[in-house]
Amino acid sequence: MSTAEETAGGDAQAWGEVTPDAARRLLIAAVEAFAERGYHATTTRDIAGRAGMSPAALYIHYKTKEELLHRISRIGHQKAVEILRTASRREGTARERLADAVSSFVRWHAGGRTTARVVQYELDSLGPDARAEILALRRQCDDEVRGIIEDGVAAGEFDVLDVKGTTLAVLSLCIDVARWFNVDGPWTPDEVGALYADLVLRMVGEKQPSPGGQR
Amino acid sequence: MSTAEETAGGDAQAWGEVTPDAARRLLIAAVEAFAERGYHATTTRDIAGRAGMSPAALYIHYKTKEELLHRISRIGHQKAVEILRTASRREGTARERLADAVSSFVRWHAGGRTTARVVQYELDSLGPDARAEILALRRQCDDEVRGIIEDGVAAGEFDVLDVKGTTLAVLSLCIDVARWFNVDGPWTPDEVGALYADLVLRMVGEKQPSPGGQR
DNA sequence: GGCCATGCTAAGCGCCCGCTCACCCTCGGC
DNA sequence: GCCGAGGGTGAGCGGGCGCTTAGCATGGCC
CATH class of the missing domain: 1.10.10.60 (Homeodomain-like)
Structure with a gap:
């Protein structure tokens, strides 16, 4: 982690x-x-x-300015897939793997916000071919997260009504971190990662009772 | 609703x-x-x-191309504030008000995706003065949602560890709908609104048991 | 030392951008 | 019938864009 x-x-x-x-x-x-x-x-x-x-x-x-964006986008997306795949394939319960995936993915978006922002939000400035290539990588991200959630449902760990929709919401939540996260803001990437892992576990029906204080 | x-x-x-x-x-x-x-x-x-x-x-x-964006942004943000304020100020439990806020806010982002996309994602193309004005409206959105969550916590309806962070995550989740929602996709705006209202209630610790079937 | 491949620059081409200006319709008021 | 105001156009301005080209410095190899 x-x-x-x-x-x-x-x-x-x-x-x-x-x-x-x-x-x-x-x-x-x-x-x-x-x-x-x-x-x-x-x-x-x-x-x-x-x-x-x-x-x-x-x-x-x-060759062109677009090639720069293409290269950045590909490297960034490969990194994203790698992060999610690593979390997905480690040992542990679905709960642990999902928490790991979310917290490390969020940490990447918050810490490397500069990169993540380009990777996630400048996608449609690419031409059709380059865009198609990148979209394939995004589908892999989707698959990794959905896999974990499906495992959790099958194992009876999670209680999810709509697996596809929940997968999308989880990824959406993580990705949007790149939009709002501010280095000078009140949170560190680690803190946001931990908070989001907790929120996502609640979303999949794995509500752990709050240890007490609220803030 | x-x-x-x-x-x-x-x-x-x-x-x-x-x-x-x-x-x-x-x-x-x-x-x-x-x-x-x-x-x-x-x-x-x-x-x-x-x-x-x-x-x-x-x-x-x-006067300029930027004035167009400014006008669009202002009208759109006023609409966003209005939606959240209406949900926030209606009668009902915090649970009902939060579900209402999320589902109607999401419906607006999904249904009027064209507008919402511009309003939410072209913000930093504005000059400093215009941007400051719009950011004030965004802070109002924040306040409305945080108000509902605080009410729910005070009433013992919700179990939230970090009110500020959860507020941010809820808004982030809704806003990002404008990025990924596709009119030709598998969901209607109403369906996404309902799904997201459920997910958000889970996030604030109001986990209702799933009525049975999953996926 | 002669040679050329490599990596870079100064200058600039052609294009299209945001925006302006001189002029022109149309239509209500008298 | 005439006038003026408001809404519109065609042509074009200055400038900055993505990108190209001709030429220059360097350094490894024979």
Whole structure:
């Protein structure tokens, strides 16, 4: 479950896999710019400037501005699938696996908000082909979470009326964290992760009694 | 509680208050275009074209493209506050009021998805002054929902660990409906409203036993 | 040392953006 | 019949956009 290993700042995620050093700097610059202003409001000059390069340098490493978004989106979604798959495939009760999935997924959205925001909200700026590829990854996210909930229902741990709808609501809740989470706000990513894991367990009918105090 | 009176199509909401007829047509065209492509990817030529007018006509009724977004945002947020306030101030238990608030708020986001999408997701395309004005309206939404939850906790109806966090999660869940809801999908706005009201009641510790069948 | 591949820049092309301006209908009041 | 105001248009402005191209510095290899 590990605490949030990547905080804000440069959002130094697993961009390590992006190999020419300049290409990685450009990609990180693009993530920041897209997250701040949105894909369409970001100019290639802005991206290059943040990376400390001339506008033309961008086109040595990427064919178009859209390719940047595509690459960011794919890497981000792969990370999302990995997080959910790891939680889904670990040992434990459905209850434990669901809590793990939600808390780590939320922590990723809150801690790497810059990245998550681009990944989750700039999707329809992609062309049809790239979008289709990304949507396939999203369906995998869906499948992992639904799998856990189905397991819990089958094992009698959960009490769920509409598995498909509940799956969607759980994912929706986690994803929307990227929209509202504020680094300077009252919560840490870990706190939101814990809160949300509790809320989701309640949603699937696994209501643990509150230990006492309310706030 | 009323069923969804306004479905998709022209999204014929309460734009009735926009008075010169041409100004209203332009505003509705802008809502559709912003919802489809986003604010920055929409051109003034596109908006005018959808309204059946020349590009210049836009500037007779609105000073800038941003003023269009501002007007849309304000009207939409006023509607959102009104929906939540109506549910909050009706008679009934906190349980009934919260279910009412969530189901009607969700129905608005699903049924008038075009409008809701613009209202909820194009907010930071506004300038600082306009954004501040809209954020005040959002805080009112927050207050209404938190009020209901606080009432429920005080009355012993709800079992909530973190009132502020739960309020945020409830609103987040409802708002995100505008992102994923699809008119051609498997659910009607009413169905999503009912499902979400159930899920939210579970989140606040008001777990009613499932009437039997699951899925 | 000569050579070229690589990585980058300065300059700029062509396009389309938000927005403006000069002008034109239409229609109610007298 | 004439006038003026309000709602509309066609043409086009300045500028910034995504992207290209010609040329320059570097450094590894023979």
